[in-house]
Amino acid sequence: MDRLVATGTKLDEPFRPLMEGAPVQRTTIIGLGLLALLGCTPATAADLSTTIASMTEPAQGAYTFLHEHPELGKKEFKAQTYLEDALKQFGFTEFIASTEAPTAVIAILDSGRPGPTIALRAEMDARPLERNAVEPTSHMPRSQIDGLMHNCGHDIHASILLGTAGILIANKERFSGKIVFLFQPAEETPGGADDIVHEKILERLGVKAIFAEHVAPGMPIGTIGIAPDFALAGSNYFHLKIKGRGSHAAAPNEGSDTPLVAARMAIELSEYPARHLDIANKPVVISVTQFLADGNAGNVIPADADVSGTIRSFENISLGENGEPSLEQKLDLLVSRMASEAGVNYDWAVRPGAPATRNDPALFEQIIAPLGRTWPGMLDTHPGRGMFSEDFSYYTGVMPALYFSIGVSKDGRGLAGVHTKEFDAHPDIFAHGLRLMTTLAVIGTAGKMDWQ
CATH class of the missing domain: 3.40.630.10 (Zn peptidases)
Incomplete structure (x- = not known):
């Protein structure tokens, strides 16, 4: 150029x-x-x-x-x-x-x-x-x-x-x-x-x-x-693609109700550190920064949704301690469980950013x-x-x-x-x-x- x-x-x-x-x-x-x-x-x-x-x-x-x-x-x-x-x-x-x-x-x-x-x-x-x-x-x-x-x-x-x-x-x-x-x-x-x-x-x-x-x-x-x-935490970036079934807004029971599923998963991901990790000694912040569930019409519940965000930690989230699963593995299991309970398929990826x-x-x-x-x-x-x-x-x-x-x-x-x-x-x-x-x-x- x-x-x-x-x-x-x-x-x-x-x-x-x-x-x-x-x-x-x-x-x-x-x-x-x-x-x-x-x-x-x-x-x-x-x-x-x-x-x-x-x-x-x-x-x-x-x-x-x-x-x-x-x-x-x-x-x-x-x-x-x-x-x-x-x-x-x-x-x-x-x-x-x-x-x-x-x-x-x-x-x-x-x-x-x-x-x-x-x-x-x-x-x-x-x-x-x-x-x-x-x-x-x-x-x-x-x-x-x-x-x-x-x-x-x-x-x-x-x-x-x-x-x-x-x-x-x-x-x-x-x-x-x-x-x-x-x-x-x-x-x-x-x-x-x-x-x-x-x-x-x-x-x-x-x-x-x-x-x-x-x-x-x-x-x-x-x-x-x-x-x-x-002094500063390391960053990691996640993207969750939820793949469900769409439906008319009048009949959410006929589909996966994907936007609500995505919202619940976003909340659970954000709240996970406070309830499952020792954040007093090893701080972790998971933030949802992008949320997309676009049915292109006011009376359509879309089949798919995207949730993205960051994971901030001073530790390497890919490494476990004392035989415990790593934070990345724990989040993999969390997403898998939530998707199974909601009856949807998904793609989940975590990309490392800058270290601490x-x-x-x-x-x-x-x-x-x-x-x-x-x-x-x-x-x-x-x-x-x-x-x-x-x-x-x-x-x-x-x-x-x-x-x-x-x-x-x-x-x-x-x-x-x-x-x-x-x-x-x-x-x-x-x-x-x-x-x-x-x-x-x-x-x-x-x-x-x-x-x-």
């Missing part, structure tokens, strides 16, 4: 303050703790503060472009062009192509001095909105593509990572080793992180640790959250103390797990990794949940996101951690 090039967009404009040394319009100042980590003198400290402050508005400019031009997974052609062009303007010359994830943007920053190689990752893809849904007209910027929206924050993550790249290449004399900037496609669909991992790109580059952030609605601006071990996301405990211990000394807001390290899932988990399965939550809520903004059309974030997120990712890069390339 030919790459689509964004027209009418001056990519150099958002970055002109950094390139030309124009006066800084915002006052985002990096903390003295981070300057100490860099070993900066007072003179160089002012330069670094200016660089970081000058990147806040360019990051917002990148966000505006990405938000207005949302693209689905593996179709992020405009985003790819925008990010590559911006990185080249910063001075990046080394890029790695991905065969399996061709819209990925992977840029290398080499300090020229011995040191560890780390990766900073952000996603690029948007999501389809629900049928007939549109982004609120009050949002600014607002999606220009009907039916598509960046309502999971990937445009924010990519913009912050782009700004971080600009900061670090302007200050690369202060670092050792290499930094890999990974702009990853297709987080919302199969074939994003799993393709990157399968292709062994990071392994070939010698990456020893990887870091990422994700916006957290409802968490105040200035707060970041991180805890060791499992795990923050490496050793890397957490090495990073958290210096991060705590430099972060000016709240650093929440209380243990906590969420039933959301993320394909960042594929990286956590092959190398030490940390996945941070970062607050986006302030002044009534940043409260709506991800994957809703109301999702937004307070603009102060860019200053804090740049600070977080820059700090992680500084700490991660300091050469004081043993990640072998």
